[in-house]
Amino acid sequence: MAKVRLRDLAAMEDKFVFGHGLCPGCGVPIMLKMVLRASDYPLVVANATGCLEVCSSGFPYTAWKTPWVHNAFENAAATAAGLEAAYKALKKRGRLPGGDKKIKIIAFGGDGGTYDIGLQALSGAMERGHDIVYICYDNQSYANTGGQRSGATPYGASATTSPAGKKIKGKLQWRKNLTEIMAAHDIYAAQASVSHWKDLYSKAKKAIEIDGPAFINVLIPCPTEWKTKTEDGVRLAKLAVDTKVWPLYEVEGGKHKINYYPKKEIPVEEWLKPQGRFAHMFREENSWMIEEYQKKVNEDWERLVKLTKL
Ligand SMILES: Cc1ncc(C[n+]2csc(CCOP(=O)(O)OP(=O)(O)O)c2C)c(N)n1
Numbered sequence: 001m002a003k004v005r006l007r008d009l010a011a012m013e014d015k016f017v018f019g020h021g022l023c024p025g026c027g028v029p030i031m032l033k034m035v036l037r038a039s040d041y042p043l044v045v046a047n048a049t050g051c052l053e054v055c056s057s058g059f060p061y062t063a064w065k066t067p068w069v070h071n072a073f074e075n076a077a078a079t080a081a082g083l084e085a086a087y088k089a090l091k092k093r094g095r096l097p098g099g100d101k102k103i104k105i106i107a108f109g110g111d112g113g114t115y116d117i118g119l120q121a122l123s124g125a126m127e128r129g130h131d132i133v134y135i136c137y138d139n140q141s142y143a144n145t146g147g148q149r150s151g152a153t154p155y156g157a158s159a160t161t162s163p164a165g166k167k168i169k170g171k172l173q174w175r176k177n178l179t180e181i182m183a184a185h186d187i188y189a190a191q192a193s194v195s196h197w198k199d200l201y202s203k204a205k206k207a208i209e210i211d212g213p214a215f216i217n218v219l220i221p222c223p224t225e226w227k228t229k230t231e232d233g234v235r236l237a238k239l240a241v242d243t244k245v246w247p248l249y250e251v252e253g254g255k256h257k258i259n260y261y262p263k264k265e266i267p268v269e270e271w272l273k274p275q276g277r278f279a280h281m282f283r284e285e286n287s288w289m290i291e292e293y294q295k296k297v298n299e300d301w302e303r304l305v306k307l308t309k310l
């Protein structure tokens, strides 16, 4: 793990600053400030449509202090791949503005833009081996457009397109395991959370240093769509890790490594309870949903532990 002290981080230049309109308590800027600090090189950012893009670039303002390209909802990875190809071509011809200095290309996309609509572009870019980093900021919802369910939305969560009511009890499917899908591309793939900033910083640094494709899936608390108190975000992100709902791990050279083993068993309902989107699961007649949830979390954790032993 890269060694970093909080006071050194605090002294670093901020490349994502005031002037954005992200909600109070949103986890996106926490993630962003950490990831942007992890680079020793100038960065060029590709950003899929979503909360981050919409809230940081209302013309004529910008919260970005680094070159930034807005692309469509579905093609952040393709934009990043194109930027990298252009960078390489200009470098080869000696036509890079600012000389020959190394830059890195980094793409940010939400879970909707990554798990779902941008998956083809992402898979293609990673398979072709572009020297890019792709960060999925996973708030488990199509948040920017009103909280529709995505492939990342957890089982049971009430979303505007999977509303808990008389007909259904929230989302009926389990979350897609995107981190494993990306690991299957034989690249550096990792899972991180804004609650564990040293781990996140180290993973971002490693991904940026790697000469080739890298992917990180970062859990982002979203008070608006998780229906939680604004001040609870980081605590909930930590609870997701401690209840094993969101294990911190990485896959490098085909080897799985768990970066954090929770010290004690915390039931999954501790994570579910403070979130309004799961409120219906706490009605007596729906208690089986919490049991199902716990069973799945246990099974997924056991499977992950087994993978680390291969
Ligand atoms: C092709 C296309 N379909 C739909 C939209 C509308 N749209 C814009 S952002 C968005 C949701 C984004 O969700 P996510 O990627 O999870 O980012 P978040 O808003 O949660 O940050 C949708 C549906 C669009 N811009 N383009």
Ligand code: SF4
Pocket: 021, 022, 023, 024, 025, 026, 027, 028, 051, 055, 139, 143, 144, 221, 222, 223, 224, 225
């Ligand atoms: S809706 Fe959620 S992810 Fe979007 S800005 Fe608000 S808190 Fe952040």
Ligand SMILES: [Mg+2]
Pocket: 110, 111, 112, 137, 138, 139, 140, 141, 142, 143, 144
């Ligand atoms: Mg989202």
